[in-house]
Each structure stands twice: as structure tokens, then as C-alpha cells.
Amino acid sequence: TQLLEQSPQFLSIQEGENLTVYCNSSSVFSSLQWYRQEPGEGPVLLVTVVTGGEVKKLKRLTFQFGDARKDSSLHITAAQPGDTGLYLCAGGKGSGNTPLVFGKGTRLSVIA
Amino acid sequence: GAVVSQHPSRVICKSGTSVKIECRSLDFQATTMFWYRQFPKQSLMLMATSNEGSKATYEQGVEKDKFLINHASLTLSTLTVTSAHPEDSSFYICSARDSGKVFDYGYTFGSGTRLTVV
Numbered sequence: 001t002q003l004l005e006q007s008p009q010f011l012s013i014q015e016g017e018n019l020t021v022y023c024n025s026s027s028v029f030s031s032l033q034w035y036r037q038e039p040g041e042g043p044v045l046l047v048t049v050v051t052g053g054e055v056k057k058l059k060r061l062t063f064q065f066g067d068a069r070k071d072s073s074l075h076i077t078a079a080q081p082g083d084t085g086l087y088l089c090a091g092g093k094g095s096g097n098t099p100l101v102f103g104k105g106t107r108l109s110v111i112a
Numbered sequence: 113g114a115v116v117s118q119h120p121s122r123v124i125c126k127s128g129t130s131v132k133i134e135c136r137s138l139d140f141q142a143t144t145m146f147w148y149r150q151f152p153k154q155s156l157m158l159m160a161t162s163n164e165g166s167k168a169t170y171e172q173g174v175e176k177d178k179f180l181i182n183h184a185s186l187t188l189s190t191l192t193v194t195s196a197h198p199e200d201s202s203f204y205i206c207s208a209r210d211s212g213k214v215f216d217y218g219y220t221f222g223s224g225t226r227l228t229v230v
Contacts, residue, residue, distance in 0.1 A: 030217070031217035033218060033219070035221075040203075040224065040226065041224060042116075042118070042205050042207075042222050042223045043156070044221070045218045045220070045221075048217045088155060088156070090219075092217050097143060097144030099146050099158050100158075100207075100219060102155045102157075103155060104154070105155040
């Protein structure tokens with residue numbers, strides 16, 4: 001059972017366009033993390049959101065955690081070729097040492 | 113920031129042999145580490161949770177006798193793929209969280225190990 005539904009799975013856009021990636025669940029998470037992964041590398045943490053309704057910005061990236069802590073979104077403004085990669089959302093169920101639940105990922109390709 | 117070192121980054125082995133992958137937390141202690149497997153163009157699939165000083169917890173469908181996990185210290189967990197077969201070829205990734213930080217929810221990942229069984 002996939003607890004985190006991530007969409008879209010694939011996205012190919014032109015440089016300068018905006019995009020939004022969604023991560024949805026019927027479950028409540030204590031935290032929601034977004035990672036970016038390059039080919040042949042491990043995921044790198046972009047942001048963690050823990051409060052319902054929280055919005056965090058990281059340069060051109062805006063992350064939002066839903067009020068009910070069941071969903072999250074990642075919005076990229078004016079995408080650049082360097083944004084190309086696999087974006088993964090992951091939900092945490094506890095504050096301690098519990099494994100993350102990963103979405104299936106969004107493979108983004110930004111064409112110059 | 114927290115760093116997790118994973119070695120080797122790539123390994124090619126013959127079918128039937130065993131391969132050990134190490135995962136070290138360099139500047140923090142981790143009572144728990146996690147091992148994932150990732151197939152091409154897919155997301156991470158949790159294989160097992162490694163607990164320092166006790167037995168690992170395996171996910172359903174993961175053979176514990178094939179994927180041996182040892183977490184002998186607060187900074188080192190190892191995954192041994194025993195009697196490897198070509199279908200075990202995959203990208204293996206470990207992750208850990210600083211046990212000393214209560215409100216830090218971020219997990220640090222190793223750089224992964226590309227295993228190819230020939």
C-alpha cells in the first residue's frame with residue numbers, strides 16, 4: 001500500500017516555466033520531508049515541514065504542508081536546467097527512530 | 113551538517129559470493145539506521161531497520177538470511193548480501209538520524225552503493 005501518492009511521476013518543462021509537485025495521503029504525518037536525488041547518489045534533504053499550514057521557501061522553491069498534515073506541495077518558480085532530478089517526498093510518523101514513508105518520486109527534466 | 117558515509121560506492125561481484133556494504137555516521141550517533149533498495153527510475157523501498165545492539169527489523173518480503181544486517185556500534189551499520197544473484201543487483205542506500213537531536217526530523221542519506229552481480 002502506497003501511503004504517499006506523489007504526482008506527477010514525470011515532468012518535462014522548458015527553462016523558465018513554473019511547476020508544482022504534489023504529495024498526498026489519507027494518513028497524518030508528524031513531519032514531511034522533501035529530498036532531491038541525482039543519478040547514482042543518495043537523496044539530499046531540501047526541507048522538513050512539521051506544522052500544519054507551514055510554508056517554507058528555499059530560493060526558488062516553495063514548500064507547503066497541508067493544514068491537516070496529510071499533504072504537501074513543492075512549487076518551483078522559473079525552473080532551470082540545474083533543477084533537473086528526482087524529487088521525493090517522505091513522511092515521518094513519529095518523532096523518534098521510525099522509518100520514512102516515501103512517495104514514488106517525480107522525475108523532473110528542465111530543458112534549456 | 114550531519115554526514116553519512118557509505119562504502120563501497122560501486123561493487124561488482126560474481127554470482128554466489130557475498131558483499132558487505134558499510135554505513136557510517138561521521139559526526140553523530142545513530143541508534144537506528146535504515147537500509148533501502150532502489151531500482152532504476154523508482155523510489156526508495158525500505159528493506160530493514162537496523163538497531164544498535166539488537167536484531168534488525170525486516171520489511172515484509174525481505175529475506176533476513178540473505179540480507180544480513182549488523183549494527184555493532186552507534187556509528188556503524190553493515191549490510192551483507194549473501195550468496196548474491198543477478199536479481200540482487202540494485203542501488204542500496206542507508207540513512208540515519210542524529211539520536212541526540214529530539215526535534216530534528218531530517219534524515220541523512222549515504223551516497224549509495226551500486227551492486228552488480230554477474
